[in-house]
Ligand SMILES: Nc1ncnc2c1ncn2[C@@H]1O[C@H](COP(=O)(O)OP(=O)(O)OP(=O)(O)O)[C@@H](O)[C@H]1O
Ligand SMILES: O=C([O-])CC(=O)C(=O)O
Ligand SMILES: [Ca+2]
């Protein structure tokens with residue numbers, strides 16, 4: 001690739017190393033951009049451009065010369081699918097597409113759906129070419145909403161979405177590196193307490209309900225009430241954005257998703273985060289498998305049954321629909337779809353994982369589990385390895401596949417030096433959420449938390465130079481569990497046996513400290529089963545059993561890596577240097593740690609190496625770094641008690657069919 005790139009540069013006369021174009025002294029006038037704006041002929045004499053007049057009589061004609069028609073509206077030629085659809089005219093295809101979108105947007109209770117028409121309502125010069133009336137004939141009385149048009153902006157390109165955002169959405173700006181800075185509104189993170197799942201005869205049995213479960217029930221009727229509310233809101237707008245895209249790079253298990261939203265920000269976010277269809281795939285998209293209605297800023301009605309706030313994120317698995325009311329935080333769409341995958345995939349014996357994933361030059365794959373902020377994105381984005389994905393994966397009999405087409409990196413305190421690949425991915429096309437920038441230079445200040453600490457960048461995975469495309473890989477060799485332990489008692493790295501891996505996977509521990517200005521706060525432990533309890537749909541032991549089976553079958557090794565505090569607890573020590581964590585991860589990948597010398601820790605019984613290349617040995621056992629050993633022991637026991645207490649609810653469950661493993665897992669926790 002690189003060779004080709006150079007060849008092309010040379011043939012274009014771009015050969016000088018700094019990428020600047022050489023001034024041509026010969027040739028017949030391919031002289032655009034040669035500095036003086038003029039054009040040289042063979043004699044090197046400059047002529048004025050006006051010698052070749054533009055073929056336009058009016059400004060409008062001139063503008064029309066600027067643009068040519070492109071995919072996805074171009075008819076397919078040559079391909080097999082093309083042959084099948086060859087009888088369909090372009091017009092017919094457009095009509096079918098609109099029919100499908102109109103059906104998505106139809107009210108299910110009123111007399112008729114909206115008239116949908118393609119294109120930007122701002123361009124009113126010509127009457128709409130394709131108008132689609134919803135097929136139901138009005139019977140009783142026609143409401144005003146049925147008389148208006150809803151313009152559909154269908155799978156717009158990033159450039160088109162930038163224009164929409166900058167023109168119509170407050171808080172949208174282009175940053176100095178070309179990213180689109182946006183505001184997500186009042187919500188700058190997900191609202192897990194406002195998530196609802198429809199409980200019907202099927203899901204009542206299949207899903208995990210009750211204490212500890214993320215699934216808070218709602219009934220079908222309430223879902224329909226909220227759906228109607230979202231659809232009515234969307235139809236009341238001049239225009240809506242529609243994205244038709246895919247999830248899961250495994251071609252056999254690809255899911256078609258449609259996202260209907262009110263903001264260009266949402267459309268660009270999903271463009272980046274889901275898998276982008278080729279023009280051919282889009283032509284033949286057909287009916288989506290799952291649809292999101294994102295009404296964003298429009299709230300739910302708090303008088304509606306089951307609603308406890310004006311925000312509601314509702315999933316209906318039977319209808320294959322999700323409704324979002326009262327939050328504009330785009331991560332709800334990403335993680336809502338992830339929840340859906342946590343239902344659909346295990347039904348096909350495929351394990352869905354809240355993990356990052358990368359692959360070495362020799363094809364060795366590593367998974368990185370961990371709760372938010374523990375380092376999945378940071379550590380899977382590794383310049384020496386191929387990135388398969390940073391957050392959501394599937395593990396099937398064929399190996400691993402990324403669910404998404406993009407990455408969602410935390411940006412707080414982002415530095416070019418420590419995370420160069422993420423830094424460089426923040427360019428044209430990337431959505432930057434809730435960052436603060438200089439009003440004149442538009443340079444982003446990544447240390448500024450004025451809007452939120454959860455600042456984020458969403459970019460297509462190919463913005464990372466060594467992304468593995470397609471995003472699939474063989475069976476994992478290493479399973480790395482990340483915990484950010486603000487108590488500072490877990491070792492920076494330990495090797496786990498299978499039972500310990502399962503124990504820590506089911507526990508899903510991390511401890512973070514809420515940002516505070518006034519002094520030191522106690523860290524709070526978070527336990528989130530499967531390192532993502534907010535997104536799983538079935539009981540944690542179901543996923544755990546699948547993970548154990550796969551790790552056993554393919555001989556993967558488990559590791560626990562503490563990316564949190566070192567040298568004492570929060571307020572005394574500091575977060576372990578990213579540089580050291582990277583060295584630890586390198587030693588796991590290379591196999592060096594597998595054969596290192598180990599000793600066992602007290603209480604948690606973790607195997608810790610005595611040496612890791614590039615890491616000061618004394619930090620490998622946290623007891624060394626605490627000046628007061630009693631303090632250390634006390635804190636260690638405190639954490640151990642929290643683990644024990646959290647695990648109580650799982651003590652009565654069997655992991656898969658293996659009684660022996662279940663017992664081993666129960667015994668793999670802290671002993672004190
Ligand atoms: N030793 C370390 N290891 C990993 N990350 C570190 C370390 N020290 C500091 N960090 C910072 O911690 C953050 C880790 O966030 P990251 O985006 O990787 O989380 P994540 O696990 O992907 O979470 P989410 O699921 O919310 O996307 C980054 O901002 C990174 O710079
Ligand atoms: O979903 C989000 O907002 C961010 C994320 O990746 C997580 O919390 O795991
Ligand atoms: Ca991440």
Ligand SMILES: [Mn+2]
Nearest residue numbers: 354371372391
């Ligand atoms: Mn995540």
